[in-house]
Amino acid sequence: MAATRHSHDRPDEETAVPIAKTLLEQFNINEMEIIRRMELLDLTQRELDLLTAQQPIIERRLDHIVARFYEKQTAFDEIALLIGDADTLARLRSAQTRYIQDLFAGDYGHAYVNGRLRIGLVHKRIGVEPKLFLSAACTLKYLLAEVLAHEIEDRHTLLDVLRALDKLMNFDNALVFDTYIGTLLSAMESAKKRIETYAHALEQKSKILSTHAERDPLTELYNKRGMTMALTRELNAAQRRKSQVSLVYMDVNKFKFINDTFGHAKGDEVLRALGEAIAKSCRSTDFACRVGGDEFCVILPDATPDVAESIAEKIAEAFTALFPEFSVAAGVAGTGPEQFVTENELLEAADRAMYAAKRAV
Template structure:
């Protein structure tokens, strides 16, 4: 019963909707009763109807291929018997509608194209009409019975096509969701890759590529704002001696510690970078020389606290707030100041 409820709810069909659809097809209770009155005739010729139906259907290669083996054919014969019986059962309620929805769902899943379903529906209607024309007791009722049959089969076909369309729309929606999920995942991966591409793997600071991009952006911003822009250059004194004496693992440890000291000493608006080897720089937007000196002192204090036996050299270059040098001149100025400090250490 859960499956039935789910199908009916999925297609927003309840008793009110069933009645509304009956009205759309101008299918009256009197016509349904008239169909139900023909049940004895249909039951008497049911086996013959099913046999003729599948004789005609299997003449088409594409239908025969869909049917496949004898077991499948027998299951289809039994299902068709039930369908014909339900057409003349006199019960056209939720269970009847659910059965039609399930028929559409099954046909869609096994790959029956709409043209094949419509063709089969027409074939069945003509065969049933032939039986009614030949055996109906009251010939004056025949036009009304045939009209009612046509309306009911159209009613059923609409339900079947609701499942075809609903399944297609569901597939499109699912595909859309998968594409959206894939796009989000791709975007996240792109962000991660982009972040990795601009990060130094040892210290997790920005790398030289990111530094070059950032200093151009911040210099342009400083020019627009007429503000200061400072660059700090940092180098570990006698780093080659550390590497040669204690090994590269120790050297990496020293670089990581310096990277951490820089990160913890900077403002959130600053951009700490490792340029390569033991050379680091920090880009400081809206920072005067006094601010840059203060941050440089903090970096040096943090590093020497961790390694009292080692030292670093720091150089600072400032541009703005009225006249500005180029990005290369700013970097070269900080590098030169750092080299001069190293010579004095």
């Protein structure tokens, strides 16, 4: 039925449809689709012509039909509240008049279908529930049937007219509910996209937070938490593959002296330089970590202790190139491929090797 608010009311964001397309295009309705819908209802051209022939009757009683329609409709509180005021009611009476005239005008093509889709879309946008729309449709059909029964004397003709009217109003209702369903699906799709966008943003934020939680802010290497997770993961993988894992454990010689003599800013600069040397010297599969203070560790999957020693030497050379006046001490330990020690045992072995290297200097 005619909308219960202004047809130019702004649609909700979630039910908005692309304005570059007509309603017929948006709902994929063409000439063949219109014909097919009428065939499904067994609505024939003869019946449409029969309805058109009743136009003089309807025109004579049109004001009466519209008046009775709104008299019955406004008896329901929820409908009266939707209409709201006398000015809106006057506009609705005018729109309802055109709606009824279209039922008997004889043109049931693209313009007719587009108008029915528009009615459904506007009703959905302003919040008219399907039960209220169907109530209005039933009321109108009853009033039209009452007028036609009073005016048409031949019983067989009357039955044919009422049957045709029933089919055409069902045709209308199907179009209206296509818009209800279409806008609901559009809203669901829009909500789904918003949820997916939010979930992606949340996932990215979680990754960033996770990365920050596992990274040392000074050197941007893995911190102790990141090291522990990586070492556990790589040891488990090595046991499954029956491969080796080696560690390089190192610190800056006389780092306390550097801090006390040159200040903490210089100490931080030295630590960043060692972190840079480690990152540049490691393989892409290795995990460079700052354990804490001036202690660093490199986890080397699929590497023998000899490979770890070679990388430790590269790190020391790279660091000395940056700070010739300072040096680092490194210790190496490995495990696998047959027998494996625990994470703590491997770390302790590398730490002991580092202190042994310090004493040897």
